[in-house]
Amino acid sequence: MADQSSSHAGNPNNRLTRRQILGSAATATTATLIPLTSCTTPVSAPAGQALPREAWLVLEAFVERLIPADANGPGAMAAGVPYYIDNTLRQWNSAELDFLSLGLLELTRAARRRYDRDFQLLSHTNQDALLEAMEKGEIDGFENAQAVFNRLHRLTLEGMFSDPYYGGNQNYIGWDLIGYPGAVMASTPDMQRMGGRLPPLHTSAYGSDYDGD
């Protein structure tokens, strides 16, 4: 048990930050890429270290539709949710990598079949229509659409609302959204007061070790 908790994401050396990803985008793995014939994607977008670039681009659009930037504040992209998901697929849930990566590529294939464009290039309305069909498992030729949606939905929540130590919830965007002040080692009665939002503390369980940007 102790061995487990000192490896994986508990080790700061294994963490992936936005900065590192931007720096390593040029060398990101392409080993598992699946050729996409009509792919038109921005070449500047960074890829994760686990997900192939095409899947990463779909993931960015996916998480932003799940938690969009809007009148209630920034969304999943600003919080770095794809970085959390990529980190967790690389360090922790690597057994899920193919399942989710192929699922994201299936989503963009479905987008091309239905709208003749990659998922990330669709209008929000069309993206949402496709996601609703995916959530219900009603996309022809995408057998496990619902399972992929459910898992990515869960990972999006984790990325948005977990400790920023893991690469998401950057600048405490997720915690600010729901009013969780921050991780502390002790709380006072005043921090359990009722009525009205508690002021943000913007603290990670891992203190200054957190390398958010």
Add this chain to the structure above:
Amino acid sequence: MAIRLPETDVVVVGLGAAGGVAVLPLTRAGLQVIGLEAGTWMNPGRDYKADEIHNNVRSLVTTGNKVGSEIPTVRRSPSDTAVQQARHPMMNAVGGTSIHYHAQSWRLNPWDFRARTATIERYGQDYIPENTTLEDWPVSYADMEPFYDHVEYEVGVSGRAGNIQGRINPEGNIFEGPRQRDYPMPPLRSCDFLDHMFKAAQDIGYHPYHGPAAINSRPYDGRPGCQFHGYCDRGGCHVRAKNSTDVSTIPKALATGNLTVTDNANVRRIEVDNTGKVTGVTYLHEGEEYFQPARAVLLGCYTYENIRLLLLSRSGFYPDGLGNSRGQVGRHYFGHWDIQGGTLVSALFPFDINIWYGAIAQGVMVDDWADDNFDHSGLGFIGGASLHVYTEKHPIGAAAMGTFGKVNKRWGSEWKAFIRENAARSQTAYIQTNTFPYSHTRADLDPLVRDPHGDPVLRITNGPKRNEPMAAAHAADKMEAWFRAAGATDIVNTGGGNGPNLSTHAHGGTRMGNNPDTSVCDRFGFSFEARNLGIIGGSVMPTAGARNPTQTIQALAWRTAQHLVDSWDDITA
């Protein structure tokens, strides 16, 4: 061949909530004790984090290599093929699951110990649920009281007494049995939300009280009070304020000089001689097999492994498993129904309740609808459930909240607006039901699924019940009324839960009783067949109270250990 070690007085198998307590009276009496634990020592500073991913998503505190390799299978009926579950509810470590439990620490109600007789007296034979194998416990509340007291003072329990020697204190639990003295510590601090719920309960005539916890509410036994950081659930305590046995009773036992802890010890068999007497245990440690001879053995694993080890320990004397000549090992098994897919009552308030911090055990309880604390005439069930509202909410869990039908999607802008407004406004009550054994609930060895050593895992057959879901649904309606009295605008009430899942509150399977034809161990927890084998843990409990079992498990373990001390010559003859 196993390496034969020098004989010791007592081997305790498993140093969790039960074994970790039993070692204290044994070693204080001067017996030489070897504690064999499948896990290892945890390090609070290194292993425990204020982090939902660490504790709840990745289960890094609670994952155990051994339990993870022997997860039981589960089925609804004998005609089904049982399916192995994804995760074992318990952990391996010195301290066991007392490390990450919620530490709600209760005495059972006096009624629990005599539910059968009390039911027949008050309502008649017809009120005994169909197919139940319910028996009165072979011990009474009065028998247990001194041992409850030992646990409260030696493990460390905070709370407010409701009944000291018959004197009722309305600020405590007025339904509890008489205790000889108050708790050693006052209850955990309250907070705005709990004060609010307390008052709402009083307004509708309930009798609320602040629940007891095996958590220091102030410095005690050389360790600090609770810091209320909100990561008690599935995490250990970073300041050692939660009184898991690895920081409370085990260090006291080590201080006597009479306890040896062997960690990473995987006990495979309990060995017997040709007279049926237990001679010791065989275990694996770092790739070697050892035989540890002992004058007496206390089996103190979780319910599932207690049952399995007995069934696996076949011999010429016990061809059907140790102490199982009458086929009772694995019978009278049951789990609390509230766990996983059970009864849920969730409330949404029109104001922020801000229960992020705190601890699950920082809570307000109502016992009015538990046990036999109300008239069941015409209701068609016996028992009931306790109601518990509490603090400690984690951000991912809060964001994944149900939407009370207010938005139809679980993503997108509309949903985002919903959680922005409501994530700090919701609470789900914890409802625990009095639960009984039935002829169709049992555990045996799975015919197909094996652990890495080739031994079968345990198989749980747990069919639906009628009484318990009715009792839970009745209590759930009372919970809903309480939430509404507190100003909740929206409620989700799932009614009575009924799931066959593995339970963190697994009971029975090596039931204690007065009749060897219907139970495995006697009123002191010793096998009717192998007289120098004591069994400790939830597996000996004949019924489940409407509350967490751990303190009762610990009081029983203490009592079994004390009996071994008091009757040493008889038991080891």
